[in-house]
Amino acid sequence: MAAGKGQGRSGKGLGGAGRAGGSSAGGTSGGSKGINPTPPTAAPRLSTGARGRQQGIPPAVANRMARRVAIATGIPTVLGMASFVVSYLVVSRGLLDIPPAVTLVTSGGFFLLGLVGLSYGVLSASWEDAPGSLLGIEQIGLNISRLRSSFKRPPAAS
Numbered sequence: 001m002a003a004g005k006g007q008g009r010s011g012k013g014l015g016g017a018g019r020a021g022g023s024s025a026g027g028t029s030g031g032s033k034g035i036n037p038t039p040p041t042a043a044p045r046l047s048t049g050a051r052g053r054q055q056g057i058p059p060a061v062a063n064r065m066a067r068r069v070a071i072a073t074g075i076p077t078v079l080g081m082a083s084f085v086v087s088y089l090v091v092s093r094g095l096l097d098i099p100p101a102v103t104l105v106t107s108g109g110f111f112l113l114g115l116v117g118l119s120y121g122v123l124s125a126s127w128e129d130a131p132g133s134l135l136g137i138e139q140i141g142l143n144i145s146r147l148r149s150s151f152k153r154p155p156a157a158s
Contacts, residue, residue, distance in 0.1 A: 064125040068136065072117030080110030123147075 057065070087103040090096050123143045126132030132139050 058127075060129070061125055061127050064131060065122050067121075068125055069118055069121030072121040073114045076110045076114035076117055080107045080114065083107040083110060 083103060083106045087098050087106075091098050120140075123140045124132075124136030125143070126136060126139050127143070127146075
């Protein structure tokens with residue numbers, strides 16, 4: 001019985017499955033069967049509009065937007081999470097008896113303010129070469145009108 005088990009194992013190791021896979025692949029890829037380890041690289045393409053100008057957000061403007069979004073969204077979000085911690089500490093130490101609904105409304109308000117901050121961060125960024133003011137409130141109306149006009153324009157013919 002022991003000899004039969006040993007033959008079965010050695011037959012499996014030397015038999016068809018291990019050797020046939022490598023020889024039937026038709027190459028020396030080691031059984032990868034057509035998977036190319038280095039995909040072809042293509043040069044990055046910039047989309048251009050019908051008039052030949054580049055479309056998209058310039059990098060300087062994108063950086064301004066990212067900074068404003070990070071601040072206008074990050075601060076209220078951190079405050080929303082902190083409201084849970086502060087509420088827990090106040091209640092657990094017996095300083096005040098805060099109802100759970102107050103904690104929920106407070107944190108929800110901060111999270112909602114974070115969503116408003118997301119829109120504010122995008123719409124308050126200046127699209128000019130020089131950065132705008134600190135808060136960028138004067139840019140909001142201009143950027144909303146630009147956004148509306150981009151939806152009103154008919155699509156460019158190909």
